[in-house]
Amino acid sequence: MIIRGGIVYDPANGIYGDEMDLFIDKGRMVESAKGEEIDARGLLVMPGGVDAHSHIAGKKVNTGRIMRPDDARLGTQPRTAVCRPSTGYTVPNCYAMGYRYARMGYTTAFEAATPILEARHTHEELEEIPIIDKGALTLFGNNWQVMECVRDKDLSKLAAYVAWGLCSARGYGVKIVNPGGGEAWGFGTNVKGINDAVPNFDVTPAEIIRGLAEANEMLRLPHSIHLHFNNLGKPGNYTTAIETLDMLKDIKPSRMRQVVHVAHMQFSAYGGTSWRDFESKAPVIADYFNCHSHATMDMGQLLFGSATTMTADAPLEYGNARLTHNKWSNHDIELEESSGVVPMAYFRKMLVNAVQWAIGLELALLVKDPWKVLMTTDHPNGSPFVNYPEVITLLMSRPKREAEMATLHDQVPKRTTLGSIEREMDWTDIAIMTRAAPARILGLEDKGHLGPGADGDVSVYDLRPEEVDTSQDHVLVKKSLATAKYTIKGGVVVSKEGQILATPPGRTFWVDAAVPQLEADRLMVDLEEKFARYYSVQMANYAVQDAYLPHGKAILAGLPILSEVA
């Protein structure tokens, strides 16, 4: 395949809007090839989008569907010759998930949080999502085995467990959500800060986070720990964010990447002492990110309208439900985690929501280096992913931001600095925040760029970057980004002008990390006891079997195996 004459943004390879031809052969980018020609002359061309934090598959998502038939009724589209039916807006069915990402020019999406015990379900759903490549991050932050290893300061056993857990869950990386708090929620309480001891376990969230960060680096995992802070969603929680990040700054990454990736930073950049004096602390947070290089973030942008909050931060969800008198699902997972699902809606005239909206944008605009900030909405917590073009145009256009701010609660300018920010992002920034950076942060070597050897995932938009004023013509920009002219996945045109043409199955990336047999054996003693006494399933039936990853792709990692020197 030849993609002719596009204006290409491939920041990972130093290409910032050069007019060039691209070539794909056997599903990969190559120096030269023959074949089908896509006319992209003058049009915006980027690598396929990579969504590093989205809730797309697994028990939480399905619970969201089951409890929200009201949501399923939105976005209903009948079957076609190529497509299965689509339903849902904040909680789309699996087929809609794949088609809608593809229509937008995205070709990879990662499920943000999976408990090991329920990973089989996640993989069943991931397999049903057509087109896109995927992976799933595995939850470790409230896990009994993890907490015991941390308590005993047994780092090598902890690393062995992380490797075992990732293998059992066929997970890609280490996810930590409200560490310690999920376990406390097992008896209905929470932790109040990173130094608050977890009831019954004699460890603190700080210790859990550090332990897992060290284990993560010991195992040389492609991704860093991916962290949802304690105290998320609470006024004044920005101090927890800074405190937590600071605690990790001395840890050495084992790869050319961050040591910690912060999930949906917006929800942890709050000032004030209550909802009444609630205000943005994005400038403080952005400043921290500007002065340090060990952390990255994704925005977690909130947009007005409907959302479904779903997270392993179960106490937060309970709080959401009580606050909004809404239906509430909770699911605690033995020995491992907690989670909750609550429908939500965000309103312009509600001061708190308006400030939250501003915070996400402030963070992205105030952090100088776009390689540190991913554009996300924590789908579907902040907004469904189909609204990414709205976020992008807000980042690119100050006039648009001003027009939006004029419709908000009038107190907003007092609570946030957004109005004073002049910066407007350009296509290089956007290509970094939605393609190059997520791939690098996740450690996906063949994604997010168009150099030879990369996966042949390309998006072509019906937009002339050399002619369009992204500040003024934001309506046109948003429209063009919502529906790619061509989405190419592995060298196949899967979507053209919004029509899905092909639905090849995507691959599921997971990490197979090796550890010394000695450590694995030591770990097994603990695990055998846990399965014999506490789990409600047998160890033999626990791990995800091969049958669930017919399109699995294992990435190797782990401790280097010492071999005999001849």
Place this chain on the structure above:
Amino acid sequence: MATMISGRTLAQGAGCESKMSPDFFKAVSVCHLSENDFKSLGLSEGRNVLIKNDYGQVVLTAKMDGGLPDSMVFIPMGPWANAIVGMETGGCGTPHFKGLEVDVAATDSPVLNIRELISGMGACCHV
């Protein structure tokens, strides 16, 4: 007049994969009554009861169950119990299987076996 409850029993569950068998027939074509009801209806071991309401009627083997309160009958879930359950689903899709008002009387009529029971259903002409 009594209230009819239908539900699971171990014997019914154990037989639910052999519904055409004598064991299933014995386990499920029964009606449990309290000790008082059993006596006041003049029932004895091996006798039958006729259960009847607006939706239909069914003859079952009577059994005594000390756990039942008076004026309540329990029939294991299945084809016999469903002879007296109505079609309405209350707008929610699920019929009203428990708590139906029924008339109970001793009878010498025989209990229909499963093929007789099914063939008696409406316009069925297969058996």
Place this chain on the structure above:
Amino acid sequence: MSEAIMIRDAVCSFCGCLCDDINVEVEDGKVSRVRHACRLGSSKIMGHGRMQNPMIRKDGVLVAASFPEAYDRAAEILLAASKPLLYGWASTSCEAAKKGILLAEEVGGVLDSTATVCHGPSVIGIEEKGLPGATLGQVKNRADTIVFWGCNPAEAHPRHSLRYSSNSCGKFTPQGREGRKIIVVDVRETRTSKNADKFMRIVPGSDYEVISALRMLIAGKGEILPDEVGGVQKADLADIAATLKSARFGAIFFGLGITHSRGRYKNIDNALSLVAELNSHTKFVIMPMRGHYNVGGIGQVLAWSSGYPMSVDFTRGAPYFNPGETAACDLLAKRDVDAALIIAADAVSNFPHATAEGLASIPVIQIDPYENPTTILSDVVIPCAIAGVEVEGTAYRMDGLALRLRKLVDSSLPSDEEILAGILESVHKLRQRKANEGA
């Protein structure tokens, strides 16, 4: 005589407990011994009489046919119908469910599961209020107070109390049964109530009022209650409320007693509200006691495929959901379907007679290992291999946990998944033929 093979940790495919500690001995390709399973699971795994050949009804009589013939006839029936019902699914694997949904989409039918005569009201309640729940291991490890409301696990889920609830031991519950308060709420005494610390007998059909009374008491508004609610004295209700409120970790398991009684889904709505409110005082979870081993699974698969967990109408190409209109019993009661495929369920036994009569006048395809009353009304009968015994596959436990069923022995019969694939292929073939004829 070959040596016996011992298969450990097999998963039982009978009830919603999905026990996965079953040890099975296989000799000469047959199950010879089952250990750890209850009477229900043992019986299934050991096996019993079943159908061996497909049959097609000709001149009123079921005659033997080949599988391809049966698939073709099934396809003909489904394609000729304007609104076929594809019902059952609870006792087969998720892999079969996926093919079934594809088939329902292809032929434009309504797909529904046995949930609509079982925990369908629970689904509706969850749609109103959400489900504050947990995995069974949480109950095992933490629960000091357990309520069984309108269910009788001693008869329907025999190993539940030992593996997951009343009699289980866990990290924070080392004393097992002795460290727990077990409350049973029912309209009559049962084997389950005999092992309760407290048995609350209520008047049939009064679950809603009794739950409301408990909610009032828990909210500190007991003074407005009458002296008796649902046949229970106020003092006894207050006692129960106090027990619930003082739990360290409480769990309510509920069953058909409240889904089938007066109020139906409103009872569940109320119970879910009760548990949500208890969470402002202490930790509480609630869980439906799913009857069949994979009724949970068809709900999950259907939800991620169509957006809805049951009663999905595909006749217009886009999923449409409206229990009360699109549930199997609604459709049959209104005689609104003109063909039916019944798989892994026995509609004729488990529907009200007048409803099941709706099957008598339409063509019916049955896919099942065992002859049952639905066979009597069927026009095409296709026997299948048994998931969990002869076929691998996925099933979802009552708490939503997915497990992989094992294959213990071989079978010459096709799996449900293969049968549905065969019917799909025939559907495509027939469509192609019609298209060619039309050209």
